[in-house]
Amino acid sequence: MPYVNIKVTGGSEAPTVEQKQELIREVTQLLARVLNKNPATTFVIIEEVDMDNWGVGGESTTVRRQKAKAQQLT
Amino acid sequence: MPYVNIKVTGGSEAPTVEQKQELIREVTQLLARVLNKNPATTFVIIEEVDMDNWGVGGESTTVRRQKAKAQQLT
Amino acid sequence: MPYVNIKVTGGSEAPTVEQKQELIREVTQLLARVLNKNPATTFVIIEEVDMDNWGVGGESTTVRRQKAKAQQLT
Amino acid sequence: MPYVNIKVTGGSEAPTVEQKQELIREVTQLLARVLNKNPATTFVIIEEVDMDNWGVGGESTTVRRQKAKAQQLT
Amino acid sequence: MPYVNIKVTGGSEAPTVEQKQELIREVTQLLARVLNKNPATTFVIIEEVDMDNWGVGGESTTVRRQKAKAQQLT
Amino acid sequence: MPYVNIKVTGGSEAPTVEQKQELIREVTQLLARVLNKNPATTFVIIEEVDMDNWGVGGESTTVRRQKAKAQQLT
Numbered sequence: 001m002p003y004v005n006i007k008v009t010g011g012s013e014a015p016t017v018e019q020k021q022e023l024i025r026e027v028t029q030l031l032a033r034v035l036n037k038n039p040a041t042t043f044v045i046i047e048e049v050d051m052d053n054w055g056v057g058g059e060s061t062t063v064r065r066q067k068a069k070a071q072q073l074t
Numbered sequence: 075m076p077y078v079n080i081k082v083t084g085g086s087e088a089p090t091v092e093q094k095q096e097l098i099r100e101v102t103q104l105l106a107r108v109l110n111k112n113p114a115t116t117f118v119i120i121e122e123v124d125m126d127n128w129g130v131g132g133e134s135t136t137v138r139r140q141k142a143k144a145q146q147l148t
Numbered sequence: 149m150p151y152v153n154i155k156v157t158g159g160s161e162a163p164t165v166e167q168k169q170e171l172i173r174e175v176t177q178l179l180a181r182v183l184n185k186n187p188a189t190t191f192v193i194i195e196e197v198d199m200d201n202w203g204v205g206g207e208s209t210t211v212r213r214q215k216a217k218a219q220q221l222t
Numbered sequence: 223m224p225y226v227n228i229k230v231t232g233g234s235e236a237p238t239v240e241q242k243q244e245l246i247r248e249v250t251q252l253l254a255r256v257l258n259k260n261p262a263t264t265f266v267i268i269e270e271v272d273m274d275n276w277g278v279g280g281e282s283t284t285v286r287r288q289k290a291k292a293q294q295l296t
Numbered sequence: 297m298p299y300v301n302i303k304v305t306g307g308s309e310a311p312t313v314e315q316k317q318e319l320i321r322e323v324t325q326l327l328a329r330v331l332n333k334n335p336a337t338t339f340v341i342i343e344e345v346d347m348d349n350w351g352v353g354g355e356s357t358t359v360r361r362q363k364a365k366a367q368q369l370t
Numbered sequence: 371m372p373y374v375n376i377k378v379t380g381g382s383e384a385p386t387v388e389q390k391q392e393l394i395r396e397v398t399q400l401l402a403r404v405l406n407k408n409p410a411t412t413f414v415i416i417e418e419v420d421m422d423n424w425g426v427g428g429e430s431t432t433v434r435r436q437k438a439k440a441q442q443l444t
Contacts, residue, residue: 001352003151003191003303007267008331015331017126021137022330024129027323034318035304035311041352043151043191044129045081052239055246055266056297056337063243075204077155077373077413082183089183091274095285096182098277101175108170109156109163115204117373117413118277119229130149130189155415165348169359172351192351193303200387203394203414211391223426225299225339229373230405237405244404249397256392257378257385263426265299265339278371278411313422317433320425340425341377 001041002031009061010048020046075115076105083135084122094120149189150179157209158196168194223263224253231283232270242268297337298327305357306344316342371411372401379431380418390416 004027008015015023024044031037051061059067078101082089089097098118105111125135133141152175156163163171172192179185199209207215226249230237237245246266253259273283281289300323304311311319320340327333347357355363374397378385385393394414401407421431429437 001191001305001350001357003193005301006327007299008327008333009297017134017136019330020126021129021134023326024134025132026326026330028129028132030319030322030326031302031304034315034322037304039132040130041189042130042132043149045123045151046127046129047123048127049267049269052242053268053270054297055243055250055268056262056264058247058250058261058264060239060243060246061297062239075157075202075209075413077415079153080179081151082179082185083149091282091284093182094274095282097178098282099280100178100182102277102280104171104174104178105154105156108167108174111156113280114278115411116278116280117371119271119373120275120277121271122275128149135149165356165358168348169351169356172356173354176351176354187354188352190352190354193345194349194351195345196349197415197417200390201416201418203391203398203416204410204412206395206398206409206412208387208391208394210387223339223379223424223431225341225377227375228401230401230407231371241404245400248400248404252393252396252400253376253378256389256396259378263337265297267299276371283371313430313432316422317425317430320430321428324425324428335428336426338426338428341419342423342425343419344423 002035002037002043004031004042004044005047006044007047007049009051009054011051013051014048015046076109076111076117078105078116078118079121080118081121081123083125083128085125087125088122089120150183150185150191152179152190152192153195154192155195155197157199157202159199161199162196163194224257224259224265226253226264226266227269228266229269229271229276231273231276233273235273236270237268298331298333298339300327300338300340301343302340303343303345303350305347305350307347309347310344311342372405372407372413374401374412374414375417376414377417377419379421379424381421383421384418385416 054061202209276283350357424431
């Protein structure tokens with residue numbers, strides 16, 4: 001009866017439909033295998049978060065990606 | 075002071091504005107009636123989840139709906 | 149296929165087992181009635197939050213309750 | 223290693239990119255200062271909720287804003 | 297940079313420390329393999345929910361387990 | 371009308387009552403200052419997560435803390 005919520009960055013980094021199907025299938029199988037949970041009542045919800053709305057290290061992902069790119073160019 | 079988060083499938087299955095108003099009103103009344111909670115500080119947040127992003131039984135809702143439809147046609 | 153998460157204050161304000169059963173039953177019926185959702189795949193998760201850990205108006209619920217009580221005594 | 227999720231109303235009330243950067247930076251600094259948490263592993267996720275989907279006092283924010291506006295006109 | 301939240305029933309059904317380590321390791325590897333996500337910034341949070349607080353089909357898990365048990369005895 | 375959910379490690383790393391009051395007060399002020407949000411309808415919920423239940427980099431925080439400690443001893 002597990003509930004799994006997966007948040008990832010969206011926009012240009014959003015997972016494809018196929019990748020989402022793979023995540024849903026494999027997370028469900030993992031919970032069946034490790035915890036013997038029934039797939040019929042396993043929920044997996046994927047949320048795609050705008051890169052301006054996700055911060056790590058005090059900076060949005062948008063800014064982090066720009067800095068990483070700038071560094072590669074130097 | 076309750077906080078209620080309701081996730082439902084969106085897209086073609088998304089609730090209408092009227093249905094969302096009804097949900098908000100009735101959930102708030104329910105918490106007032108059962109737990110004596112103050113409506114003024116009861117939050118209800120409805121989230122509409124893309125059918126590709128919601129899995130049950132190891133499959134996305136998109137795939138489940140397609141299978142259910144195919145089965146009805148046979 | 150809805151997922152409902154209800155957060156309420158716990159500790160001395162925690163709902164009883166009967167109140168929780170009532171909430172689960174009625175929220176599930178509400179979603180079936182308003183949105184035609186299947187109860188078999190409706191999840192309701194109730195979380196009881198410590199009053200020190202829930203803030204409104206910039207103050208914890210513990211402090212708010214103390215102030216409300218003090219005001220009643222004057 | 224904190225995880226912070228901030229939900230605010232979106233649409234015409236959505237925060238700007240600059241406001242979101244400020245929130246991310248300041249919440250991260252706050253957790254470093256008060257709890258000595260490492261910014262490098264502090265996640266801040268901002269979610270913008272449609273005003274039809276956020277209820278307080280049994281009414282959606284859309285309805286509340288309309289009533290507040292109507293009251294100002296009288 | 298994914299964030300994964302896994303809710304499972306707790307109490308007598310709670311996962312062991314080893315099962316939780318396995319879940320954390322495998323979910324992190326899954327996100328690295330399918331979406332090329334960096335494990336260093338992948339968060340996995342497991343929440344154990346009291347069986348009285350988790351409802352499916354309009355009934356708490358406690359009640360569902362009792363009914364399943366009673367049915368096996370007949 | 372914001373809703374803020376802060377998850378931090380609990381157990382031996384749990385914030386004190388005073389630290390939680392400070393977090394609640396300052397996050398509420400931050401949202402008032404940056405986004406002009408009304409403190410009266412700002413919710414802050416702090417959740418303390420067991421170190422066995424929080425994974426980063428594919429390992430639980432318990433394991434990470436042990437490794438960090440072992441490294442300091444060598």
